[in-house]
Amino acid sequence: MANPAGSFIWYELMSPDPDASKAFYDAVVGWDIEPQPAGDLDYRMIRRSDGGNAGGVLRLDSAMQEHGARPAWLGYLFVDDVDQAVAGAAADGASTIMPPWSVPGIGRMAMIADPTGAPMYLMKPEAPAGQADATSDVFSVDQPQHVRWNELSSSDSDRALDFYSQHFGWRQEGAFDMGPAGPYRFLYHGDVRFGAVMGLMPHVPASRWTYFLGVDDIDRATAALNEGGGTVIAGPHQIPGGEYTVMATDPHGAAFGIVGPRKEGAAA
Template identity: 60%
Template sequence: MTGQHGSFIWYELITPDSDAAKRFYDAVVGWDIEPQPAGPLDYRMIRRGDGGNAGGVMRLSEDMARNGGRPLWLGYVSCDDVDATIAAVTAEGGQVHMPASDMPGVGRIAMITDPAGAPFYVMRPAPPEGQPDAVSDVFSVDQPHHVRWNELTTSNPKGAADFYGRHFGWKQEGSMPMGDLGDYAFIQDGGTGIGAIMGLIPPNTRPQWSYYVGVDDIDRAAEAVRAGGGQVLMGPHQIPGGEYSLIGVDPQGASFGLVGPRKA
């Protein structure tokens, strides 16, 4: 996979129980997560219905948990120079959670936080063998089985918009008032709306990225969340354009979003 500087090119679920994650998300989204790890890292690909990949699942080891790891979804942002990006981000108060390293056939990768503390990966991907011009398609504005929206909740929305704009070239244009929560500020990458930035939603005080996965029917998916042992925390609510979204938590504690039509 490859991608332009600043684009989301991969998504990853970190979870203590990959088998349970497969049962849950396969039922909720319609994915087919690999039943067994593909290699020695206990990493499983998330397979979409169209044959592509939506991301990966990494098992949260006991060692990772002892060092503060927790179940969560993380996004990968493509960058032209991982080390230069780390230096620039840490100079502004960001932190490195996983130092830069090279993964053969995959690329150079690091996990960092923005200055407010929201974690994400930066990566200079290596193109697949024999496909030098391949481009990541894990993000889509309108297709099920893909992440369709990237949402940052943070203690400093204006500072975050400026930060990501400086380092990744995103633009912030347009917003929607959210009452006491302030504005829901839309962000664009290369002219495409990829998500939004907003203030923290009490009682949550931890800045974080949330990723909304496309589903075929929001009500079917919501019922599958509950039937699978997860929780629906907010929604389904209608969003601009006529579709619906919800925020949920999977049985292992990772939060996620869903977006799609209401067919009933």
């Protein structure tokens, strides 16, 4: 895969009811999540209107829930060697939630939690036949129906920054003051500003990543979110550049955000 090591290459929603999640996110974001799984595993691709994929939806079955899994969005980071990356992360205080395993035709992956407790996947995907230089485009800094921002809320943001910088090649540059919540510090991978790290807010009880989904119209998407049974936690708030963000939970409690423009003439 041609994506740089340490970049987000996939996003996955764990949902106890993929049909309900399809109805909700299709309306909010404009996706067309597959109505039926393609194989024995109840896994459905999140299809964008441009023909690409934005990630996948995994059915959260009763066995998973009995072992503590809950509805959530999770990101996948590309690494050159999953086993080596897991070992290095563990030596630096990360926890191994699911040790490395391989899926034929898909790749090798593992789930870890960073030293402050935020979970994520590490993955070395298999390139499609004849496409050794294939790249993932699930993340975009400015396009709707892609994840546009990756925000880490951490119980120890300094420790988190050290960890991700050392193991995934990220750097921190620039910040703004959030008062009692501390600094909101921007993250770069190469020349791309892809997210930020901050301290825990009152509505975030433990370290986690929140992924902001690009929408075409923040007011339309927020209305669809409310009508579909989601809950707005904060926003819409205007951000530098003139767009708006909303933090929310979906009908099953999975945290996410949306980001996009406000159509001209909409009420402030």
